[in-house]
Amino acid sequence: MTPPSLREMMQRLIGSPSVSSVSPEWDQSNARVIDHLADWCQSAGFRVERLPIDGHPGKFNLVATAGRGPDGLVLSGHTDTVPFDEARWNSDPFTLTEHDDRWYGLGSCDMKGFFALVLEALRDIDLGRLQHPLVLLATANEESDMCGARALLETHRRLGRYAVIGEPTGLRPVRLHKGIAMEAIRLHGRSGHSSDPALGANALDGMHQAMAELITWRSELQTRYRNPLFAVEVPTLNLGHIHGGDNPNRICAECELQFDIRPLPGMDLDELRSEIDRRVGSRLQDSGLEFERISLFEGTPAMETPEDSPIVRAAETLTGHSAGAVAFGTEGPYLNRMGMQTVILGPGSIDQAHQPDEFLALDQIGPGTRIIRELVTRFCMA
Numbered sequence: 324m325t326p327p328s329l330r331e332m333m334q335r336l337i338g339s340p341s342v343s344s345v346s347p348e349w350d351q352s353n354a355r356v357i358d359h360l361a362d363w364c365q366s367a368g369f370r371v372e373r374l375p376i377d378g379h380p381g382k383f384n385l386v387a388t389a390g391r392g393p394d395g396l397v398l399s400g401h402t403d404t405v406p407f408d409e410a411r412w413n414s415d416p417f418t419l420t421e422h423d424d425r426w427y428g429l430g431s432c433d434m435k436g437f438f439a440l441v442l443e444a445l446r447d448i449d450l451g452r453l454q455h456p457l458v459l460l461a462t463a464n465e466e467s468d469m470c471g472a473r474a475l476l477e478t479h480r481r482l483g484r485y486a487v488i489g490e491p492t493g494l495r496p497v498r499l500h501k502g503i504a505m506e507a508i509r510l511h512g513r514s515g516h517s518s519d520p521a522l523g524a525n526a527l528d529g530m531h532q533a534m535a536e537l538i539t540w541r542s543e544l545q546t547r548y549r550n551p552l553f554a555v556e557v558p559t560l561n562l563g564h565i566h567g568g569d570n571p572n573r574i575c576a577e578c579e580l581q582f583d584i585r586p587l588p589g590m591d592l593d594e595l596r597s598e599i600d601r602r603v604g605s606r607l608q609d610s611g612l613e614f615e616r617i618s619l620f621e622g623t624p625a626m627e628t629p630e631d632s633p634i635v636r637a638a639e640t641l642t643g644h645s646a647g648a649v650a651f652g653t654e655g656p657y658l659n660r661m662g663m664q665t666v667i668l669g670p671g672s673i674d675q676a677h678q679p680d681e682f683l684a685l686d687q688i689g690p691g692t693r694i695i696r697e698l699v700t701r702f703c704m705a
């Protein structure tokens with residue numbers, strides 16, 4: 324038995340909704356996508372593990388392994404998609420639609436298509452002849468809380484030595500991306516009549532101080548850290564949302580500020596958070612305000628795989644492009660922490676990801692399968 328045709332695999336993956344979202348009204352199980360992949364991997368000769376994720380009912384990771392040993396190649400992708408705005412689609416997001424030499428459908432490029440291409444590429448490869456293991460990894464919730472990648476990291480299990488994540492990069496290798504954290508600062512003071520400031524503790528006054536501190540810190544970070552491989556060479560901190568107070572003639576008792584930080588590789592999220600606590604805390608020491616910082620989500624670390632890593636070098640040779648940096652986050656930092664040197668390289672363009680009328684251009688398929696086949700040959704058969 325062999326997996327169905329490429330087109331049939333695409334149709335079934337696109338036709339299996341697997342939206343992940345932090346909003347419960349959008350969030351769906353990814354079980355159907357996992358089931359399809361498990362069936363096809365099994366029929367291609369892999370040993371298949373379907374791993375439920377603790378605390379996330381209906382969510383699964385899939386690990387499909389051929390060959391044995393600790394030093395294999397992992398081909399990795401996420402099974403979920405972002406939510407979609409059906410009214411802005413010109414076709415059904417859950418039906419594979421071919422038009423203008425493109426395959427349209429939700430997840431076509433980000434990134435269900437990658438799995439179909441991997442299985443297509445493996446058709447000509449005899450898995451019985453592998454010298455090093457080949458692992459196909461399919462994760463849950465990359466687009467929301469990354470619980471799939473986190474759960475794998477917590478198993479402390481070694482899946483391989485090298486990994487390729489098939490996110491849409493237009494088949495150009497990527498070895499760096501920034502991280503992201505979203506934080507809130509809440510200041511709690513005391514309201515009172517505005518005619519006598521001594522009657523209260525003004526949270527807006529305090530937030531002015533906190534913002535000044537953050538802006539000073541941002542300049543320092545941007546002086547200290549710089550990486551010319553990124554389009555925006557420095558770490559950023561964006562003040563994005565503020566809310567506080569209720570009336571011009573009342574002392575403002577509560578104020579909340581939300582901001583994001585996009586660190587460069589080498590900057591640690593937890594250290595950045597401690598630094599905020601230390602700096603804002605000391606600035607507000609004598610303000611009479613209570614200061615609280617909340618992480619709005621767990622955050623994604625920055626990623627960097629060394630430029631001389633064999634997987635980076637191979638990806639560069641096979642694509643003819645030197646490995647670069649991108650502005651979006653991936654599961655790469657988690658895979659790196661699991662001991663795999665990881666490169667991001669996949670078919671389709673990030674410009675189409677997270678958009679209505681998402682598509683995979685058909686001219687990505689030939690080169691995409693060729694690159695996957697070559698990587699497997701180099702890292703598993705030699």
Ligand SMILES: [Zn+2]
Nearest residue numbers: 401433434490
């Ligand atoms: Zn993606």
